[in-house]
Amino acid sequence: MGHLAPVDLLIVVLYLAGTLVLGVAIGRRINTGQDFFLAGRRLPWWAIGFSLVATDIGGTDIIGVGGAAYSYGLAVANFEWIGCVPAMIAAAFLFVPIFWRAGVYTVPEFLERRFDARVRTALALCWLTFMACNLGIMLFASARMMHVLFGWAPLVSILVMAALVGVYTMAGGLAAVVYTDVIQCIVLIGGCLLVLVIGLVELGGFGGLLERLEALDSTTSAAAAGYATTLILPVDTPTPFPWTGIFFGLGLIMGPAYWIGNQAIIQRTFGARSEFDAKASYIWGALLKNLLPLIIAVPGLIALARFPELAQGDEALPTLVAHLMPAGFRGLFLAAFLAALMSSVDSYLNSAATLLTHDIYRRFVDPGASDVRLLRVGRIVTAGLIVWGIGFALYLAQLEGSGIYVIFQTLMAFFQGPALAVLLTGVLWPRATASGALAGFVGGVICSISLFAMNQPAVSATMGWQPLFRISEPFLYFVVWAFLVALALVIAVSHFTRPEPEDKIRPLIYRPFGWSHP
Amino acid sequence: MEPPVTPLHVVGEFLRELLLRVPLGAARALFVGTLVVLLIWVLRLAPEETTGRAGGTHHNLKPWAALALLVQIVIYLFV
Numbered sequence: 001m002g003h004l005a006p007v008d009l010l011i012v013v014l015y016l017a018g019t020l021v022l023g024v025a026i027g028r029r030i031n032t033g034q035d036f037f038l039a040g041r042r043l044p045w046w047a048i049g050f051s052l053v054a055t056d057i058g059g060t061d062i063i064g065v066g067g068a069a070y071s072y073g074l075a076v077a078n079f080e081w082i083g084c085v086p087a088m089i090a091a092a093f094l095f096v097p098i099f100w101r102a103g104v105y106t107v108p109e110f111l112e113r114r115f116d117a118r119v120r121t122a123l124a125l126c127w128l129t130f131m132a133c134n135l136g137i138m139l140f141a142s143a144r145m146m147h148v149l150f151g152w153a154p155l156v157s158i159l160v161m162a163a164l165v166g167v168y169t170m171a172g173g174l175a176a177v178v179y180t181d182v183i184q185c186i187v188l189i190g191g192c193l194l195v196l197v198i199g200l201v202e203l204g205g206f207g208g209l210l211e212r213l214e215a216l217d218s219t220t221s222a223a224a225a226g227y228a229t230t231l232i233l234p235v236d237t238p239t240p241f242p243w244t245g246i247f248f249g250l251g252l253i254m255g256p257a258y259w260i261g262n263q264a265i266i267q268r269t270f271g272a273r274s275e276f277d278a279k280a281s282y283i284w285g286a287l288l289k290n291l292l293p294l295i296i297a298v299p300g301l302i303a304l305a306r307f308p309e310l311a312q313g314d315e316a317l318p319t320l321v322a323h324l325m326p327a328g329f330r331g332l333f334l335a336a337f338l339a340a341l342m343s344s345v346d347s348y349l350n351s352a353a354t355l356l357t358h359d360i361y362r363r364f365v366d367p368g369a370s371d372v373r374l375l376r377v378g379r380i381v382t383a384g385l386i387v388w389g390i391g392f393a394l395y396l397a398q399l400e401g402s403g404i405y406v407i408f409q410t411l412m413a414f415f416q417g418p419a420l421a422v423l424l425t426g427v428l429w430p431r432a433t434a435s436g437a438l439a440g441f442v443g444g445v446i447c448s449i450s451l452f453a454m455n456q457p458a459v460s461a462t463m464g465w466q467p468l469f470r471i472s473e474p475f476l477y478f479v480v481w482a483f484l485v486a487l488a489l490v491i492a493v494s495h496f497t498r499p500e501p502e503d504k505i506r507p508l509i510y511r512p513f514g515w516s517h518p
Numbered sequence: 519m520e521p522p523v524t525p526l527h528v529v530g531e532f533l534r535e536l537l538l539r540v541p542l543g544a545a546r547a548l549f550v551g552t553l554v555v556l557l558i559w560v561l562r563l564a565p566e567e568t569t570g571r572a573g574g575t576h577h578n579l580k581p582w583a584a585l586a587l588l589v590q591i592v593i594y595l596f597v
Binding site: 092097232234236244251287289469 | 523524526527530534537538540542545546548549552553556560563567568569570571572577579582583585586587589590593594597
């Protein structure tokens, strides 16, 4: 994206200073563990809704989604539409109210109440490992992008980002995360909207964009070969987005698993000021999600129409911004990029600290810890996680080129299908037992790891067989099989084990038409 | 010579052949149909599950949830 004018830098500095001041100011009102981890259960629906969207869109997504749209067409928008909206609506009415009424701090804590400590610990360890590693991955991936876009040294980017996010998250906990996310979401949407509007004006509106895309040589890119503006692609598409993977893997499994079971996402509804606010936040988030592909995917198509000869999709958005955005507007886009990055890192940082403090420290080390002590522990854990995130990001920087962070993210995604099976049966099926849930979760994770291993080229070559899956990134298929295996095991083992006591599970089960309010 | 296959390959290939025969129009109908089913479920939810007070005013979430799903239905019908 190249050179930034002084006015661009001024905008970025103002944005960063504003975020920091707000976060630290909120920190002055934090007195207890509940204030720190659940914002004192005082969050309004609109703030949580903005925060949900900001957390979901990371810094690398801003560039990556536009890049995928450039390479593969609009099908990447499925991740924001069918992968989010239906899951958010279902979660709002099925799961969010039950979690909120349970008054829990974490999803694993809910699972101990519904099942037992084994299920809680298994889920907590998986999520904790995922979140802790994801902190380093997000810092590293964003620093690499900052290096490509602006020439900034990765070490400086990692340290500055970690310090900024760390200070306000450690001071203000979930409240600081959510309210800074509100600013970050508005900056993110504003910055990307500018790129969209200026890009469309340049091409003569949506009509002009479609004309340019239709006129492209079909050999230019996969998107140009008839896929540019289509959401539903055939099973044998050369893109990673066949309709089968999108519908079964993303729409039915990954989306619900993410919006129901991801602590970094759903924790903010635990801090809602009422059950209604908790539900409304997800509906508000779903409405916002309907707009997002327009501002983060369509710019990739504008770049395709305007610069069809780029070597890589990830160059699409930076190239567009460099050519179309005047001084001052580039600063806004950079602020939007930083907002997307920070809003995700702060959420994962706060949620990892919540898991570590409540599911490990309070559960196993000091069950009688006071609320004030938990606040102190939460802040220490947050600081420790920042140091860990920096260290892991620097470690990944040393391995650059090996693609390890992509593999790691894929591996960590494997437990989402089994986790969804446990949550679904836990809330919707009273007969599900603790042993069934544990067997399902462990079996499902083993299934995903086995499928992943069997699909590796080295394994196929050694064994002399074909890869199991034909598409390049088959994680949308792994997750379906892992979910089905986990679900089958939960049902089978539950049938052979003693049912959970009715009194224990009654408030934790969804019963339609008001049955859940005896 | 064809490389040897496992039972998993056989099952996978069978499913792949089966799904390849599904026309894209039917796949689109599956996406839209799922959203319609969810919309009907939302519209049939009991009032106590969708209403509440926020900021001192009584609100109903049902129309907003329905709006979010209707936008999705339109998108998956035409894009």
